[in-house]
Amino acid sequence: MRIGVVVSPWGTGPDATAKVGGLAAYAETLPDVAAVESGHYGPGEEDLNRFREWVKGNKVDRIVLASCRPRLFKEAYMRAAADEGVNKYLVEAIDISQLCAADAKDKAAAEKAKILLRAAVNRVGSLEEVKAQRIPVEQAALVIGGGLVGMEAATRLADQGYRVHLVEQGPFLGGKTPQLGTCFPSMDCGNCIAPLGGELHRRCMYRSPVAVSPNVELHTLSSLKKLVGVIGNFRATIETMPRYIDQDKCIGCGVCTEFCQGEAPNEFDLGLSKRKAVYIPSNMSLPRVPYLDLEHCGNPEELVEACPVGAIDLGMRPREETLKVGTVIVATGFEMFDPKGMYGYGEHPDVLTQLHLARLLDMSGPTGGSLTRLSDGERPGRVLMVQCVGSRDPRTHEYCSRICCGIAVKHALDIKKRWPDTEVTILHKDIRLNGKDYERMYYEAGELGVRLVRGEAGSLTSEGKGFAFAYKDEDGGDAKLEADMVVLSNGMEAGPSNQALAKAIGLDVNPDGFINEVN
Ligand SMILES: Cc1cc2nc3c(=O)[nH]c(=O)nc-3n(C[C@H](O)[C@H](O)[C@H](O)COP(=O)(O)OP(=O)(O)OC[C@H]3O[C@@H](n4cnc5c(N)ncnc54)[C@H](O)[C@@H]3O)c2cc1C
Ligand code: SF4
Ligand code: SF4
Incomplete structure (x- = not known):
């Protein structure tokens, strides 16, 4: 030796x-x-x-x-x-x-x-020397998380001829992106996927190959329960909750939704609109098969009768299956920090988050794209955005969420372009826009008259029909901003299932709960 x-x-x-x-x-x-x-x-x-x-x-x-x-x-x-x-x-x-x-x-x-x-x-x-040997590898992948990133990963792998199991915990694919309306820096529709590699054209998420590729098997309402094995040869146990609609039989005719008498807050619009108990959340949602939310359904038996192809099955139960895969991709995205109790959020309908604002500004959103105060249906003359809510704050998360400055500037630009007389102010610790073309948005915001005010957020009080927002200015002095609508730029945090998922797969999470990269 x-x-x-x-x-x-x-x-x-x-x-x-x-x-x-x-x-x-x-x-x-x-x-x-x-x-x-x-x-x-x-x-x-x-x-x-x-x-x-x-x-x-x-x-x-x-x-x-x-x-x-x-x-x-x-x-x-x-x-x-x-x-x-x-x-x-x-x-x-x-x-x-x-x-x-x-x-x-x-x-x-x-x-x-x-x-x-x-x-x-x-x-x-x-160490005892063991000679390297070649062993067969499962030519299949498990992708966990059916947001934009998971869908793209599945598409790329399927294009290369691999079998892909795309596992999404919710009833529909897309994650948050379909809720955004437009996406910076290109300001394309949120459902539009940028071309990659040698592709010439952008693709609509609705036309995503994941829904039609013979190589991709969709597992919605599903989660990973157990993963055993080694790289190249895993056995993944997936639990799937009932959809109550047989995806192979459903022809997407929408008759069940017409017959449905049950209603519930529409999660896609963050509760700003209602949906039926049997529903597809948006025109772009995949798969094009409704989900029957039995908890809110008043007439399930009638729906069964109404379906022309007998696709509704109230007897469906949770089931488990074991998949053989060679590799696992985790694309579980993030959750929005819940600012409940901060700056009047949850108490006053005109204190919103940026995702709420995205739904209001979206042409297919609950107000048809009109900027409207939820309290009285009027258009706000003064919109105040408050940055770093739930980020860069020792009381919540110390890290910078890195994208909410871009979101605020995007929405400010959108408002100024569509309603130029609206006064838009962004109260920030400092604006962090680091990405391709992001700087251009910053200068455009200045040109269009978006006010960027630097300071530390203080507290909100109601004042007449609007609000007064107290803050400390750059010199530490007391100052105040007035607004008719307050939009909180709440940060991102790790999803609640991340810890359990990381444990099941054998990955490390960092102290903030996000999965650690290898390097
Ligand atoms: C208001 C707002 C505006 C934004 N605007 C822009 C913009 O203009 N431009 C831009 O580039 N970005 C923007 N973003 C960021 C954009 O939303 C994200 O970059 C994008 O959603 C990331 O996609 P993702 O697939 O990684 O994650 P997500 O969209 O979070 O999707 C993750 C998916 O994984 C699923 N999942 C989670 N855990 C599990 C589990 N354990 N098992 C199975 N499935 C699971 C979730 O249900 C979800 O479907 C914005 C974000 C917000 C909130
Ligand atoms: S479940 Fe039946 S009624 Fe509903 S969309 Fe599918 S085929 Fe149509
Ligand atoms: S608002 Fe800007 S500075 Fe604050 S956490 Fe978000 S990206 Fe970072």
């Missing part, structure tokens, strides 16, 4: 090399270590070639890489070792970033690095 140790400091200067000198010397004293290399090794091809030369020259057959970014580099160095005939699973990596960042006299950091190195050398030395 010939173990090789590479000690790679963060940086190439003499200081960096000096910091890891003690560790390299220590490596030489460890059992079975035949060669020690000290020097900066990054992810570039030049460094990988140097590494290959070193492996070949020293005839090492097991390797420990001590570096500051092992998760980023390990795979590349495993492959480079394999190029020189070393079994890539006999390459270990440890993180010595603490040593690299520490003061040269920091004994604790040096001691910790030695312990990590000793453990890695022991481990790599005690």
Whole structure:
């Protein structure tokens, strides 16, 4: 056995090399270590070639890489070792970033690095070599989350010939995008999907191939219960709630909706309109098969009678099935932060969120696209948008949600273009617009007279038919803005099912509840 140790400091200067000198010397004293290399090794091809030369020259057959970014580099160095005939699973990596960042006299950091190195050398030395073998891989994917991102992922995979199971917890696909009306930066319809790769044309979500591709199987009202197996060969157990309508039989004639006597708040319009108990939320929704919400249905038996093809089945029950898939894509999106109790939200109908405003501004929304106060049906003369509600706030979430400034500016522009005499003010800590073409929206907002006021939001009080909004200005002084409608730019947060989903799949979540990226 010939173990090789590479000690790679963060940086190439003499200081960096000096910091890891003690560790390299220590490596030489460890059992079975035949060669020690000290020097900066990054992810570039030049460094990988140097590494290959070193492996070949020293005839090492097991390797420990001590570096500051092992998760980023390990795979590349495993492959480079394999190029020189070393079994890539006999390459270990440890993180010595603490040593690299520490003061040269920091004994604790040096001691910790030695312990990590000793453990890695022991481990790599005690591994039994298992030859890599080829095993068949399921040519199918599980995509969890049927929003725009999940639909696109499913489409791309299906286009490449893979079988895709698209699992959506709700009765319809699309996620939030169909509710948005228009989408920046192109200001296209929210259902419009930008062309990717070599495509020439934009595509409407309604015409998404997920609904027609023979490679895609839709599982709406479904969630992942269990995932077992390894990459390439998973068994995924899916639970599906009843739709009460047989998707294979339904011809989408809409007769059941006409007959339906039950009503409920329309979730698609965030309760700003009503829907029938058997419904398709919008003209663009997929699949084009209604969902029967039995809880709100007053005459289910009549619906069964009315359906011309016998598609309504009140006897449907929750069911489980196990799918064989080779890979899993999580595209579960986000939830909107609920600002209930903040700045009069939930108490006054004219305090809304940006998603409510999106529904009001949408031509196919509950007001036919007209900006209307919900309290009296009048058009507000002064609209105030309050940024960072539920974001950048130690009481709620400390992170920036990164998109709500764009949403506010988009809506402000829309209002100013359609009703130029409306006074639109955005109260912000600072406007964060970082994305392609976003800066253009910022300048356009200025040109159209959108007022951008910097300050810390305070409190809202009713004043006549409108509101007074107290805030601290940039100098910390007390100031006030008046408005007829207040729109809260509430941030994004991880969905409630994220934790359980991450656990079922074996993924990490960060302290904010979002799934961690590998790097
Ligand atoms: C008011 C507003 C305006 C916006 N305007 C714009 C804009 O102009 N331009 C722009 O680029 N972006 C805009 N956005 C952002 C845009 O909505 C998101 O980028 C987009 O929705 C992300 O799509 P997604 O598929 O990742 O997530 P989502 O739309 O959140 O969809 C996620 C889907 O996954 C499903 N799901 C969640 N958990 C599970 C689970 N455990 N199992 C199964 N299914 C699950 C959900 O039901 C949902 O259907 C706006 C957002 C808001 C709120
Ligand atoms: S369930 Fe029957 S009545 Fe309703 S849309 Fe489908 S086919 Fe028509
Ligand atoms: S409103 Fe702007 S600054 Fe505040 S959290 Fe959203 S994107 Fe970030």
